[in-house]
Amino acid sequence: MQILKEDVRQSILRAALNEFKSHDYAGASMRRISAAAGITTGNIYRYFKNKEELFEALVGPIYEKIIHYILDLKKELGRSYAGEDNGLKYLNMVEETIVGLFLEYSAELTILMNRSSGSKYGQVKERMVSLIVTILEDAFTAGPQNAAELTVADRQSARMLAGTIVEGVCLILREHEDGETVKRLVNEFVFLYHLGMQYRCTH
Amino acid sequence: MQILKEDVRQSILRAALNEFKSHDYAGASMRRISAAAGITTGNIYRYFKNKEELFEALVGPIYEKIIHYILDLKKELGRSYAGEDNGLKYLNMVEETIVGLFLEYSAELTILMNRSSGSKYGQVKERMVSLIVTILEDAFTAGPQNAAELTVADRQSARMLAGTIVEGVCLILREHEDGETVKRLVNEFVFLYHLGMQYRCTH
Amino acid sequence: MQILKEDVRQSILRAALNEFKSHDYAGASMRRISAAAGITTGNIYRYFKNKEELFEALVGPIYEKIIHYILDLKKELGRSYAGEDNGLKYLNMVEETIVGLFLEYSAELTILMNRSSGSKYGQVKERMVSLIVTILEDAFTAGPQNAAELTVADRQSARMLAGTIVEGVCLILREHEDGETVKRLVNEFVFLYHLGMQYRCTH
Amino acid sequence: MQILKEDVRQSILRAALNEFKSHDYAGASMRRISAAAGITTGNIYRYFKNKEELFEALVGPIYEKIIHYILDLKKELGRSYAGEDNGLKYLNMVEETIVGLFLEYSAELTILMNRSSGSKYGQVKERMVSLIVTILEDAFTAGPQNAAELTVADRQSARMLAGTIVEGVCLILREHEDGETVKRLVNEFVFLYHLGMQYRCTH
DNA sequence: AATGAATGAGCGTTCATTCAT
DNA sequence: GATGAATGAACGCTCATTCAT
Numbered sequence: 073m074q075i076l077k078e079d080v081r082q083s084i085l086r087a088a089l090n091e092f093k094s095h096d097y098a099g100a101s102m103r104r105i106s107a108a109a110g111i112t113t114g115n116i117y118r119y120f121k122n123k124e125e126l127f128e129a130l131v132g133p134i135y136e137k138i139i140h141y142i143l144d145l146k147k148e149l150g151r152s153y154a155g156e157d158n159g160l161k162y163l164n165m166v167e168e169t170i171v172g173l174f175l176e177y178s179a180e181l182t183i184l185m186n187r188s189s190g191s192k193y194g195q196v197k198e199r200m201v202s203l204i205v206t207i208l209e210d211a212f213t214a215g216p217q218n219a220a221e222l223t224v225a226d227r228q229s230a231r232m233l234a235g236t237i238v239e240g241v242c243l244i245l246r247e248h249e250d251g252e253t254v255k256r257l258v259n260e261f262v263f264l265y266h267l268g269m270q271y272r273c274t275h
Numbered sequence: 276m277q278i279l280k281e282d283v284r285q286s287i288l289r290a291a292l293n294e295f296k297s298h299d300y301a302g303a304s305m306r307r308i309s310a311a312a313g314i315t316t317g318n319i320y321r322y323f324k325n326k327e328e329l330f331e332a333l334v335g336p337i338y339e340k341i342i343h344y345i346l347d348l349k350k351e352l353g354r355s356y357a358g359e360d361n362g363l364k365y366l367n368m369v370e371e372t373i374v375g376l377f378l379e380y381s382a383e384l385t386i387l388m389n390r391s392s393g394s395k396y397g398q399v400k401e402r403m404v405s406l407i408v409t410i411l412e413d414a415f416t417a418g419p420q421n422a423a424e425l426t427v428a429d430r431q432s433a434r435m436l437a438g439t440i441v442e443g444v445c446l447i448l449r450e451h452e453d454g455e456t457v458k459r460l461v462n463e464f465v466f467l468y469h470l471g472m473q474y475r476c477t478h
Numbered sequence: 479m480q481i482l483k484e485d486v487r488q489s490i491l492r493a494a495l496n497e498f499k500s501h502d503y504a505g506a507s508m509r510r511i512s513a514a515a516g517i518t519t520g521n522i523y524r525y526f527k528n529k530e531e532l533f534e535a536l537v538g539p540i541y542e543k544i545i546h547y548i549l550d551l552k553k554e555l556g557r558s559y560a561g562e563d564n565g566l567k568y569l570n571m572v573e574e575t576i577v578g579l580f581l582e583y584s585a586e587l588t589i590l591m592n593r594s595s596g597s598k599y600g601q602v603k604e605r606m607v608s609l610i611v612t613i614l615e616d617a618f619t620a621g622p623q624n625a626a627e628l629t630v631a632d633r634q635s636a637r638m639l640a641g642t643i644v645e646g647v648c649l650i651l652r653e654h655e656d657g658e659t660v661k662r663l664v665n666e667f668v669f670l671y672h673l674g675m676q677y678r679c680t681h
Numbered sequence: 682m683q684i685l686k687e688d689v690r691q692s693i694l695r696a697a698l699n700e701f702k703s704h705d706y707a708g709a710s711m712r713r714i715s716a717a718a719g720i721t722t723g724n725i726y727r728y729f730k731n732k733e734e735l736f737e738a739l740v741g742p743i744y745e746k747i748i749h750y751i752l753d754l755k756k757e758l759g760r761s762y763a764g765e766d767n768g769l770k771y772l773n774m775v776e777e778t779i780v781g782l783f784l785e786y787s788a789e790l791t792i793l794m795n796r797s798s799g800s801k802y803g804q805v806k807e808r809m810v811s812l813i814v815t816i817l818e819d820a821f822t823a824g825p826q827n828a829a830e831l832t833v834a835d836r837q838s839a840r841m842l843a844g845t846i847v848e849g850v851c852l853i854l855r856e857h858e859d860g861e862t863v864k865r866l867v868n869e870f871v872f873l874y875h876l877g878m879q880y881r882c883t884h
Numbered sequence: 885a886a887t888g889a890a891t892g893a894g895c896g897t898t899c900a901t902t903c904a905t
Numbered sequence: 906g907a908t909g910a911a912t913g914a915a916c917g918c919t920c921a922t923t924c925a926t
Contacts, residue, residue, distance in 0.1 A: 077906080098302040099393075102900055112908050114902075123900065190302060225459065231450065232460045233467075236443035243438040248431075256428070257435050264471040271470060280889075305917060315891050317919075326917065483910075505707040505799060508896060518912050520898075529896065596708075631865070634857075638866050641852040646845035653840065662834065663841050670842075673880060674873040686885085711921055721887050723923075732921065 081119050083109040088126055092183040097127055097191040127191050131184040134177045135196060141169045142203050149207060153214055171258060174241070175251045185242040197238055204234035211269060237265060284322050286312040291329055295386040300330055301393040330394050334387040337380045338399060344372045345406050352410060374461055377444060378454050388445050400441065407437035440468060487525050489515040494532055498589040503533055504596040533597050537590040540583045541602060547575045548609050555613060577664055580647060581657050591648050603644065610640035643671060690728050692718040697735055701792040706736055706800040736800050740793040743786045744805060750778045751812050758816060762823055780867060783850070784860045794851040806847055813843035820878060846874060 087108035091100045102123055106116045120126035148162050174181060188194055208230040210216045222230075244257045290311035294303045305326055309319045323329035348368055377384060388400050411433040412425055425433075447460045493514035497506045508529055512522045526532035551571055580587060591603050614636040615628055628636075650663045696717035700709045711732055715725045729735035757771050783790060797803055817839040818831055831839075853866045 080906095096299050096302060096392075099299060101898095113900090114909060115907050117901070118906070189297065189299070194297075228451070228456060228460060229463055232443070232447055232464060235446040235450070236439055236464065239442035239446055240435070240439035243442055244435055247434070247438070253431065257431060260432055261435065261439070264467070267470055267474060268467040283889085304915085306915080314889095316917090317892070318890050320918065321889070486910080500798065500803075502705050502708060502798070505705060507894085509894085517910095519896090520913070521911050523897070524910065595705075634862065634866060635869055637856070638849070638853055638870065641856070642845055642849035642870070645848035645852055646841070649844040649848055650841055653844070654837070659837060663837060666838055667841060667845065670873070670877040673876055677876060689885095710919095722921090723888065724886050726922070727885070 077119075080109070080111060080115075084111070084116055084119055084126070085130060088130055089179050089183070092127070092130065092187050093179060096187050096189060097123075097194075098189075100187075102126075124191060127188070127193070131180050131188065131193060134173070134180040135184055135193060137177075138170075138173055138181070138200070139203070141165075141173060142200070142207070144169070146203070146207050146210070149210060150216060153210065153216070166262070171255060174245070174254060174258060178245050178249070178251070178254055182242070182245040185238070186246055197242075201231065201234045201238050204237060205230045208233055208269075233265065233268070237261075283312070283314060283318075287314070287319055287322055287329070288333060291333055292382050292386070295330065295333065295390050296382060299390050299392060300326075300397075303390075305329075327394060330391070330396075334383050334391065334396060337376070337383045338387055338396060340376055341373070341384070341403070342406070344368075344376060345403065345410075348373070349406070349410050349413075352413065356413065374458060377461070378457055381445075381457075385445050388441065400438075403441055404434065404437045407440060408433045411437055436468065436471070440464075486515070486517060486521075490517070490522055490525055490532070491536060494536055495585050495589070498533065498536065498593045499585065502593050502595060503529075503600075506593075508532075530597060533594070533599075537586050537594065537599060540579070540586045541590055541599060543579055544576070544587070544606070545609070547571075547579060548606065548613075551576070552609070552613050552616075555616065559616065572668070577661060580650075580664070581660055584648075584660075588648050591644065606644055607637065607640045610643060611636045614640055639671065639674075643667075686728075689718070689720060689724075693720070693725055693728055693735070694739060697739055698788050698792070701736070701739065701796050702788060705796050705798060706732075706803075707798075709796075711735075733800060736797070736802070740789050740797065740802060743782070743789040744793055744802060746786075747779075747782055747790070747809070748812070750774075750782060751809070751816070754779070755812070755816050755819070758819060762819065775871070780864055783854070783863060783867060787854050787858065787860070787863055791851070791854040794847070795855055806851075810840065810843045810847050813846060814839045817843055817878075842874060842877070846870075 084105065087105045088100075090108060091105045095101070100123070102116060103113055105126075106113050109116070116126070120129060145162070145165055148165055152162055184193060184196055188196055205227075209222055209227065212226055212230060213222060240261050241258060244254055244261065248254050248257065287308065290308045291303075293311060294308045298304070303326070305319060306316055308329075309316050312319070319329070323332060351368055387396060388403075391397055391399055408430075412430070415425060415429060415433060443464050444461060447457055447464065451457050451460065490511065493511045494506075496514060497511045501507070506529070508522060509519055511532075512519050515522070522532070526535060554571055590599060591606075594600055594602055611633075615633070618628060618632060618636060646667050647664060650660055650667065654660050654663065693714065696714045697709075699717060700714045704710070709732070711725060712722055714735075715722050718725070725735070729738060754771070754774055757774055761771055793802060793805055797805055814836075818836065821831060821835055821839060849870050850867060853863055853870065857863050857866065
């Protein structure tokens with residue numbers, strides 16, 4: 073009844089996912105994770121050095137991807153402002169990458185965003201917000217080259233919008249597991265912000 | 276160099292505020308709180324019976340106030356739908372009570388909303404969101420009498436909007452201390468949602 | 479040099495027995511017990527869920543047995559009064575069960591009787607004494623049918639005798655390990671009380 | 682509303698008596714004692730160096746007296762065996778001193794006998810039993826000069842009887858506060874043992 | 885003399901992590 | 906590879922005792 077190494081690793085990750093869905097990084101229990109994975113307490117440490125590394129194995133790749141995608145998005149927007157590209161590609165990117173990521177890894181994202189306090193990802197919301205702020209500031213000024221002229225009030229608004237976008241997405245992730253529902257709500261949500269942004273840029 | 280009782284109490288509350296800002300109710304440490312307050316472990320229990328009561332002293336009064344204010348708001352909106360009153364009074368209420376409360380107790384609210392899992396306030400965000408959901412559902416249908424006809428998707432949207440409103444306001448509060456700035460951002464934020472709501476109700 | 483599980487469990491029970499011999503339930507220290515058992519603080523909780531369960535593992539089974547035996551004894555005495563049976567069987571029962579129990583579990587009984595205040599067995603001496611009181615009251619009046627006519631003073635005497643019987647037996651057990659010695663002393667002791675009882679009933 | 686020193690001392694002792702009546706030495710609380718005495722936590726330490734000395738002030742004098750009386754009793758019995766004196770004086774002594782002591786200081790005795798485990802009086806029962814054993818051994822052999830010829834079994838019986846006498850008295854003290862009742866029960870109890878002793882010495 | 889705030893060691897208990905088998 | 910017993914630090918909390926006032 074020997075389980076192969078990779079199988080075990082996967083069942084630990086699966087169990088950890090469930091554990092972290094309902095507990096903070098600090099509150100999650102390695103004992104419960106190993107029990108749920110069908111292995112013993114000690115054995116988990118042959119696969120993951122410690123709690124931190126198990127957590128990292130779970131959310132780290134997703135963290136990298138989402139940061140990467142947001143950076144790509146920003147670059148694409150830069151091209152769009154420069155006229156090298158139309159806005160269509162940008163929207164496609166959102167659909168194909170970000171929303172796709174949400175759909176595929178919604179559990180990991182939920183954990184990354186809502187359960188990582190106490191781990192090295194504790195500041196992840198803040199980092200994501202900062203990234204999105206730079207995107208919004210570009211949007212406010214129709215391109216990065218003019219970003220310097222933003223007022224303090226503009227910067228604050230950007231930060232608030234970025235923050236509520238992130239929090240709003242987290243919220244949706246926290247409450248819904250069904251992929252289609254998440255997609256619909258994220259779209260609605262993005263649309264709401266899009267509307268607000270248009271209004272802002274035209275008034 | 277004995278410190279006066281009230282000073283100590285305040286420094287405990289201040290230290291607890293900081294501790295709970297970065298840890299769950301369960302993850303917060305009474306030892307760290309006392310250390311940060313500059314007192315010993317045992318002494319904290321002269322001021323607060325236990326962790327639960329310290330937490331309650333921090334967020335309890337604010338919880339009572341905000342629930343109360345939201346209920347008042349809902350009642351006022353009810354009158355507004357019934358034509359007994361115009362929308363002006365409603366907006367004044369938001370300005371005078373909710374925003375004021377948020378301004379004065381932003382840290383406590385943040386904790387109440389984000390760190391209370393495991394305490395008796397564990398369900399507070401859910402309760403607040405539920406309250407706001409009923410307000411939004413009334414708004415979707417222009418009055419409580421038609422609320423029954425909402426689709427599941429409508430209800431999910433209402434829930435998401437309510438959640439992001441709560442989260443968004445918390446976020447603004449977390450990051451800004453200046454009253455005027457908070458007011459402006461909350462107004463911008465409320466306006467954004469108002470816009471979204473109008474669009475939704477007319478399409 | 480890993481110690482087998484059952485060995486550890488036994489050494490915990492042995493250490494607990496010693497600790498509870500000289501401390502109340504409340505005053506006994508889990509740390510001292512683990513130290514005396516040669517294990518660390520945390521490890522004791524792998525074997526016993528908490529202090530209460532450790533105490534219960536020590537005295538619970540003995541409590542059940544002794545209550546059961548005393549009830550049997552009383553039933554047998556009832557038959558004896560009714561003439562259905564002679565006194566011989568009764569004496570055999572005392573010899574075979576109660577004395578045997580006391581011989582085998584004298585330390586546990588001592589603890590059960592003298593150190594359980596604060597635990598769920600806090601009232602055990604009282605319950606045992608009460609049981610024996612009913613037996614003595616029957617003896618005073620030569621059968622349960624006349625027990626109602628006892629004076630307050632009689633009842634107090636019965637209570638005192640019952641109490642000293644219980645205490646006396648515990649005392650003998652505490653100080654002697656040799657089975658024959660215990661048997662002889664208990665017999666002497668029972669004889670003493672028997673003598674007193676006869677005298678009382680005939681004067 | 683200044684209370685004189687001696688008054689305070691007395692009210693502390695009174696409060697301590699009540700506390701120790703219902704708690705072990707270890708389980709008794711200095712805080713509760715000071716509160717019941719109507720003084721502050723710290724002030725108690727101006728009157729008694731620590732818990733141990735307060736306990737000692739309460740039971741120490743009674744301990745000295747009872748040991749002293751038992752020694753006197755033994756001396757008197759010695760004279761009685763030597764024919765220097767009749768048994769009457771001996772019985773008078775029991776009435777006048779021991780029982781008198783019980784009547785006057787029953788609370789302190791109860792505490793001394795039943796609540797002192799953990800204090801320096803923890804071994805008091807054992808010491809008293811040893812004393813009484815020497816008296817009983819003399820009685821078995823009609824005088825100290827023959828005590829050497831006792832069998833092991835005799836010594837064990839003496840020890841058992843001494844023990845149950847002590848325990849029996851403790852039990853009476855524990856359950857009755859009314860002086861007359863205590864006196865009657867102690868007399869009954871002493872009579873019972875007297876009867877047993879007579880029987881033993883004549884068979 | 886008295887106060888009562890403060891101390892700090894100790895309590896029962898939990899849990900991530902280690903290690904002999 | 907795997908086991909699960911063992912470790913030890915940390916937790917919330919209590920309490921005898923001390924000490925600045």
